[in-house]
Amino acid sequence: MFDWNIIIHYFPFFVTGALLTLKISILSLLFGLIFGLIAALCKLSINPLLRWPAVFYVWLIRSTPLLVQLFIIYFGLPQIGIDLGPFFSGVLGLALNVGAYNAETIRGGIISVPYGQTEAARSLGMNGALAMRRIILPQALRIIIPPLGNNFVILIKDTSLVSTITVVELTLTAQRLIGSTYKPFEMYVMAAVLYAVLTSSASLLLTWVEKRTRTEARRS
Amino acid sequence: MTSHSPDRTQSTMLHINNLQKSFGELAVLNGVNLEVAQQEVLVIIGPSGSGKSTLLRCVNHLEPPTGGEIYLEGVLINDTTKSRRAFESHLNRIRCEVGMVFQQFNLFPHMTVLENIMEAPIQVLGVRREEARQAAISLLDRVGLADKMDNYPCMLSGGQQQRVAIARALAMKPKVMLFDEVTSALDPELVGDVLRVMEGLARDGMTMLVVTHEMGFAEKVGDRVIFMADGLVVEDAPPQEIFSAPKEARTRQFLAEVLK
Numbered sequence: 001m002f003d004w005n006i007i008i009h010y011f012p013f014f015v016t017g018a019l020l021t022l023k024i025s026i027l028s029l030l031f032g033l034i035f036g037l038i039a040a041l042c043k044l045s046i047n048p049l050l051r052w053p054a055v056f057y058v059w060l061i062r063s064t065p066l067l068v069q070l071f072i073i074y075f076g077l078p079q080i081g082i083d084l085g086p087f088f089s090g091v092l093g094l095a096l097n098v099g100a101y102n103a104e105t106i107r108g109g110i111i112s113v114p115y116g117q118t119e120a121a122r123s124l125g126m127n128g129a130l131a132m133r134r135i136i137l138p139q140a141l142r143i144i145i146p147p148l149g150n151n152f153v154i155l156i157k158d159t160s161l162v163s164t165i166t167v168v169e170l171t172l173t174a175q176r177l178i179g180s181t182y183k184p185f186e187m188y189v190m191a192a193v194l195y196a197v198l199t200s201s202a203s204l205l206l207t208w209v210e211k212r213t214r215t216e217a218r219r220s
Numbered sequence: 221m222t223s224h225s226p227d228r229t230q231s232t233m234l235h236i237n238n239l240q241k242s243f244g245e246l247a248v249l250n251g252v253n254l255e256v257a258q259q260e261v262l263v264i265i266g267p268s269g270s271g272k273s274t275l276l277r278c279v280n281h282l283e284p285p286t287g288g289e290i291y292l293e294g295v296l297i298n299d300t301t302k303s304r305r306a307f308e309s310h311l312n313r314i315r316c317e318v319g320m321v322f323q324q325f326n327l328f329p330h331m332t333v334l335e336n337i338m339e340a341p342i343q344v345l346g347v348r349r350e351e352a353r354q355a356a357i358s359l360l361d362r363v364g365l366a367d368k369m370d371n372y373p374c375m376l377s378g379g380q381q382q383r384v385a386i387a388r389a390l391a392m393k394p395k396v397m398l399f400d401e402v403t404s405a406l407d408p409e410l411v412g413d414v415l416r417v418m419e420g421l422a423r424d425g426m427t428m429l430v431v432t433h434e435m436g437f438a439e440k441v442g443d444r445v446i447f448m449a450d451g452l453v454v455e456d457a458p459p460q461e462i463f464s465a466p467k468e469a470r471t472r473q474f475l476a477e478v479l480k
């Protein structure tokens with residue numbers, strides 16, 4: 001039968017694990033946004049020295065499993081002298097991964113802004129970077145935010161994979177507790193509930209952000 | 221009647237020499253020669269696809285010409301001897317001096333009318349915010365839209381949007397204004413307001429290159445009309461001449477069609 005007492009007893013451990021999951025998610029989100037934006041702009045660049053590395057990065061990430069990417073960073077890199085430790089390996093792996101998906105999302109948003117906007121900006125003497133920052137990106141944002149939010153929710157769930165590289169986040173917390181309690185059903189259900197709380201909170205937050213960007217800047 | 225007659229001895233604003241432009245195999249401009257005096261209003265007419273837009277877009281280098289030279293007050297615009305970096309900033313300076321108004325307005329939809337006008341002066345010219353605001357308000361006054369300054373473009377009619385676009389270009393204090401069929405996307409009843417603004421500009425001495433199908437405007441406001449076909453200037457004459465007694469057969473044929 002489902003043992004509620006054991007869940008209540010170990011609840012503080014779950015909170016600690018969930019907080020670490022949240023921390024990893026937020027850090028990966030931030031870096032994932034930066035990686036995504038840089039890769040998107042590079043992919044749109046006419047300069048092949050910028051474009052090809054970005055194309056390669058996005059292709060590589062999207063055509064390999066996240067688990068293998070994490071293993072390469074955590075187990076592989078130390079062999080060539082780069083030892084980031086479990087936490088930063090996890091954040092880097094997740095950020096690189098979500099960054100590649102963000103890159104495609106952001107690129108799609110940018111190219112959906114009519115070219116006349118770029119021409120109007122350039123005809124007023126704006127350089128490419130200024131036109132991108134002040135004219136194109138703010139308009140692209142409206143299109144980018146919903147799918148970006150989706151990437152973020154997927155990212156929260158993907159953080160469970162860093163349990164395999166010894167980061168004691170929510171999933172590994174549950175696994176370790178199973179080791180001492182032999183109650184896999186309770187522990188995994190509890191982990192699942194907390195993941196659902198995290199992803200649903202993120203979704204609600206994103207809906208709010210979406211609404212705000214829509215009312216703040218009215219568009220034709 | 222011309223609204224003003226430019227002094228022909230005045231120095232040249234724009235000098236275009238043997239301008240060529242191809243898109244791959246397609247030759248669109250086949251050696252255009254053109255001289256535009258300061259304060260002159262040049263109207264460009266011609267059938268669709270004759271290269272009128274491409275000519276205007278070469279002047280502010282939205283399209284890089286494939287041959288020939290364009291000089292703005294003696295300064296070579298398409299100066300290919302410059303390094304890439306130097307050329308970029310050279311172009312941005314030139315574009316501050318050449319205003320352009322598009323058929324589709326291209327206002328920035330995420331900014332209010334006032335912000336649309338203030339954006340480039342602040343970001344590009346480094347004008348102080350308050351100063352840019354005052355200038356923008358007086359420009360809006362000039363195009364008759366001071367009461368719309370806090371609206372977003374989507375709330376304006378096409379004619380109003382186009383007048384904002386003109387104000388936005390004027391905010392850079394350009395030496396030349398390029399108008400590419402700026403009334404073609406408008407409902408007929410809104411065309412007049414935009415043309416009146418342009419007429420006022422001409423009266424105030426702005427140098428203008430105007431691609432249009434509004435022959436009434438060409439006749440009334442233009443100092444000179446050129447007829448283009450197949451990427452060439454076929455005829456170049458004062459409006460009275462070109463409309464009453466066109467020399468070239470192709471001009472006659474075109475005018476017969478549009479005036480019919």
Ligand SMILES: Nc1ncnc2c1ncn2[C@@H]1O[C@H](COP(=O)(O)OP(=O)(O)O)[C@@H](O)[C@H]1O
Nearest residue numbers: 243246248266267268269270271272273274275
């Ligand atoms: N970016 C482009 N790429 C390819 N062809 C173009 C491009 N822009 C214009 N053209 C072609 O150049 C020709 C002249 O176009 P345009 O200058 O717009 O003519 P107009 O403004 O007189 O109607 C047309 O045949 C058009 O299809």
Ligand SMILES: [Mg+2]
Nearest residue numbers: 272273274401
């Ligand atoms: Mg055209």
